[in-house]
Amino acid sequence: SYRDALQIVLDNSTQLMLIPHKYLIYPWLPQTLRILGKAAADFKSHMTRMLEAETDMMHRGEKGSGSLMTSFVRALDTYQKEDATSAGMKGLSVDEIFGNIFVINFAGHDTTANTLAFSMLLLAAYPDLQDWVGEEVRQVTKGQAIADWDYNTLFPQLKRCRAILLETLRLYPPILSLPKWTTERPQHLQVDDRTINIPPLSGISLATHTYPDYWMDPLPWNPFRWILVGSEGSGITTETLVTPPRGTYYPWSDGPQICLGVKFSQVEFVAVVACLLRGNRLSVVPDGAESSEDIVNRVRSVTEDCNMQMLLRMKHPEKIRLRCRSV
Template sequence: MLLYWTTKPSVATSADDLRTLSLHVLSRAGFGKSFKFVGHDERQTSTTPSNSYKESLQTVLENLVLILGLGTKFLAYPWLPRKLRTVHEACVSFQQYMTSLYEEEKQAFANGEVRDHNLMTSLVRASQDEAKTSGSLTESEIYGNMFAFNFAGHDTTAHTFTFALYFLAAHPEVQDWLSEEIREVLGDRLPSEWDYRADFPRLKRCVSVMYETIRLYTVVPSIKWTDSRSQSLTVGEKTVVLPPHSMVAPSYGSVQTDPRFWGPDSLAWRPSRWIKLAAGSDTDVVSKPGEEDFSMPVRGAFIGWSDGVRDCPGRKFSQVEFVATMASLFLNWRVDPTVAKGESLDTARRRVENLIKTDSGSVLLLQMLHPERAPLVWKKR
């Protein structure tokens, strides 16, 4: 993706390319399938349905509202328009793919072979192991889990990446701050030599860009339900009783920008607010990249991945994906908005930040609605 972006005079398809990246990461982690990156403008547009796994998954994810709304039985009618039939064919093809993978993995388990470590193989192996006892996952529960992970992990990450990239394009000083950390931690090592255990915990500035972006632009609303019993909450001096089967939609927008927790500049995008000096440092010491600590205000002031027993199980996964992507992009490159005729670079940056503020909205999740209106340019550092 970086090669594709940096060899183009400007990139208007960042959001689309980041969705491809997110899909590729999920394919590898979920099913053990790797794909070569193909940029938006290089892709062959095809009107015929494709049976390939990646394209069927992509079609399913992109048409999820339609699939959930109309149901797969309805979509099977042969008299429906071509587009809907294509969606149906993608559902069938993806289901077939999961079934054949499931059968292959079951066979490998029976033969005592370990082929790859991915989510599908782990679930199949766990279900086969547990089958000897009780309470193992059924075949359809495995498909359900695989689907939930793919669905929940695709656009959430891709939209967060897009917001973050545009914020960075509007804030060159944050790019410099980020790049300083990436260079300090990764030096001249090749990506194949980067080490998750040693490097990830030191890339605090990278992860702070993600937290700060989600703090202001929370892509998924956390929604919780009370179960069949009522629940009591103590709020200040009062006790509030929530009746059974009630939906609770916390106002994350308010809590995540409340000046009591986030200070007077709570509405500004400032990733460094998440960083504090390493424990034991002298307060006069300037913080050193790679040795800083991550600081979270009081629990509950940030609920971007939700909280409690039903919080997001993909939190760490998405953070590792985000940090690795930031490190790859900003180690040697920086990004700017393209400058319109008669515009200065500073004005272009303000225009980009304004685009985030005024042209974002909920489709299924919160996203930038027209990021293509502000193409980006990559330059070597």
């Protein structure tokens, strides 16, 4: 199926970057590599069928599905009509469309799932934070069945749920570095009493998420930092989300190159957390006679023991076992 093929491709994307799938079909290869090769071929077949179906709709004069695939078909049509040497807007070739579909699938699946993995472990270590978020969910949803939840009504009010997301992304962003390049002219930055000269066409990486000038006590995971209480007094209805100064927080990048799925990822994350903490609580299964402080330290050690594959990932998440109970 499309889902199965996609999951295998996403789980083994690094290998596919090193070994094109057309070389993974030989019978003398290990079975795991042959399965990967078949999954990659199946995934491309699924993409081809989706593209052909959308193209047929457009050729019949229909509006298309209205999805991103419709935009890709228009880009393909532009590419096929344009002169290779013509100036102006360029379309996309079939291979470029397939590349974009893969990137969007990758970004839409693993990034949010990765952030949820970090958040679940951290929430389990802090019962008070779960109660804090659960209080908001119960007050905002007012006992409504989950099937009746309305995005326009509820999402703007679930600020504490979003605070969990924002704080987790501050410390554990899926992409650790956003590489940028300076222009063809040298840049002169005034930092306090120093002038820093940056040569033209220099590669730079932005690192402000834990910069103490912007974040008080920046290293601990503390979702409370994202909530401001109004002057009218304490209470969920008076709370607002902090908006960081521009250039200090960019887990989805910023400007013209901001992530296309920023709102989708926010809504998906908030929906999962709200559904979970509406009537459940997570806890860490103790390792022997661990105290609460020991559990916090163990969770922190696991979440901070990471490596960078395609995304930032915990090396040994299996060291933490979680228990879920109804409340």
